[in-house]
Amino acid sequence: MLRLKRTLLFSAITLVFTAATIFVTGTPVTKANTDVKPKAIYKVETDKKLVALTFDISWGNKVPEPVLEVLKKQQVKKATFFLSGPWTLRHPEIAKQIKDMGYEIGNHGNLHKDFSNYPDSWIREQVQLSEKSIHQVTGVKTKLIRTPNGDFNPRVIGCLNGMGYKVIQWNTDSLDWKNPGVQNIVTRVTKRVVPGDIILMHASDSSKQIVEALPQILDNLRKQGYQFVTVSELLSNASVSSKVQ
Structure with missing residues (x-):
């Protein structure tokens, strides 16, 4: 009983x-x-030879414009730039140039610190600050985010998803920020790339060799038959292949 x-x-x-x-x-x-877990996007599953070139910018004004010149000379009309809030305010003319050239703009946070070390309230504040700065300068309301240092965990992703953001990682890392040599950067990208790839590069001044490596990367990828699209266009072309760290 x-x-x-x-x-x-x-x-x-x-x-x-x-x-x-x-x-x-x-x-x-x-x-x-109840079993659904927050996920970050690394690439998409597709048979089409599409790739998204992505560039993070959080520091300096010596590299961004030469990178833009390479893209213009090579007639690359589709790419995605993730901008930090402070950089955007310090270099509004370059941020506006990125927008005027038709490139997609995403959020790269405010302070360049690992989100997983801070509570959700801090994350929301940082993202909103960067969002406000980018909108103030370019008029763009960001919906894509790449976290500083690519750092996240399921809690961080859940918080960002709750703000309406898609968390964008990468499948192919150029390691250009390590300045390992121009040919090493070119080889890493062109040998690892796959259809539906998101490729990580930097247009910050810390990436001292990307301007020389980029033309070779673009030429090689085109010879392999790849077309360049924005991250948003890539996502619209296929189901997302994601994973959680």
């Missing part, structure tokens, strides 16, 4: 909890939606 009472009590509590959840969220509790 006691066991029956306990069972009935547990069932009643479960029903109350479920009803409350539906009332608050409008979504019934199911195993499917």
Whole structure:
């Protein structure tokens, strides 16, 4: 009898909890939606030879404009730039040039610190500050974000998704910021690239060899049959292949 009472009590509590959840969220509790995990986007699954060239900028004014000149000379009309808030305010003319050239602009945060070391309130504040700076200078309301240092965990991604952002990582890393040599940068990108790839490069002054490496990368990728698209265009072409760290 006691066991029956306990069972009935547990069932009643479960029903109350479920009803409350539906009332608050409008979504019934199911195993499917409780098991959903936040994910970052590394590439997309596609048979099309499409790649997204992405450039992070958080420091300096010596490299960004030469990178833009290479893209213009090579007639690359599609790329995605992730800009930090402080850099955008310090170099508004370059940020506007990126926008005027038709390139996609994403958010790269405000302070260049690992998001996973801070609470959600700090993350939201930092992203909003950067978002405001980018919008003030370029008029763009960012919807894509690449976290500083590419740092995140499921909690961070969940927080950013809750702000309406898609978290963009990369599948091919040029390692250009390490300045390993022009040919090493070219080889890393051109040998690792796959259809649907998101390629990480930098247009910050810390990347001292990207301007020389970039023309070779672009020529090689074109010879392999690749077309350049923005991250958003890439996402619209296929289902997303994602993973969580």
